[in-house]
Amino acid sequence: MGHYISHPDSIRCTLAGDQSGHILGFQSLRHAVADNPYDVAVGWGIIGTHIRPSAARRGVGRGLFAQTLDAAHGFDLTFIDATIGAKNAEGLAYYEAMGFREYRQLEGVVSKVYQLPS
Ligand SMILES: CC(C)(COP(=O)(O)OP(=O)(O)OC[C@H]1O[C@@H](n2cnc3c(N)ncnc32)[C@H](O)[C@@H]1OP(=O)(O)O)[C@@H](O)C(=O)NCCC(=O)NCCS
Numbered sequence: 001m002g003h004y005i006s007h008p009d010s011i012r013c014t015l016a017g018d019q020s021g022h023i024l025g026f027q028s029l030r031h032a033v034a035d036n037p038y039d040v041a042v043g044w045g046i047i048g049t050h051i052r053p054s055a056a057r058r059g060v061g062r063g064l065f066a067q068t069l070d071a072a073h074g075f076d077l078t079f080i081d082a083t084i085g086a087k088n089a090e091g092l093a094y095y096e097a098m099g100f101r102e103y104r105q106l107e108g109v110v111s112k113v114y115q116l117p118s
Pocket of ligand 1: 049057059060061084089090092093
């Protein structure tokens with residue numbers, strides 16, 4: 001998790017937990033800087049999500065994205081990139097449901113973008 005939370009380009013990393021304090025998942029939002037490893041346009045946000053499989057499809061991801069959007073607004077982002085394995089049907093469906101739309105395909109991955117209202 002330190003890779004996400006203390007990363008120098010991190011805008012926000014939100015954790016979701018249950019009432020017993022067990023972590024259910026997290027969502028990271030980073031700022032795309034020059035030469036970022038994802039080849040995302042400089043100035044965009046880069047999102048990553050992982051939910052514990054036993055907690056999937058209970059709205060945890062949706063709740064995390066509300067927090068991430070709040071951070072994105074505060075940071076004045078206009079675009080957020082989500083790059084997903086081309087065979088990851090659940091990941092593709094999740095980001096589509098959050099309002100992301102495909103803008104490119106690279107080898108084995110699909111990239112979707114979310115545009116914040118200006
Ligand atoms: C993809 C992932 C983030 C979804 O998180 P989640 O907490 O299960 O998502 P939610 O319950 O908030 O679902 C929100 C919406 O996304 C869509 N969705 C989520 N999982 C889906 C699935 N398995 N199949 C189809 N649609 C799905 C649905 O539209 C859903 O709304 P609904 O339940 O009202 O129909 C989670 O399954 C996960 O971490 N998977 C492994 C890692 C991963 O794929 N990360 C993202 C790509 S890198």
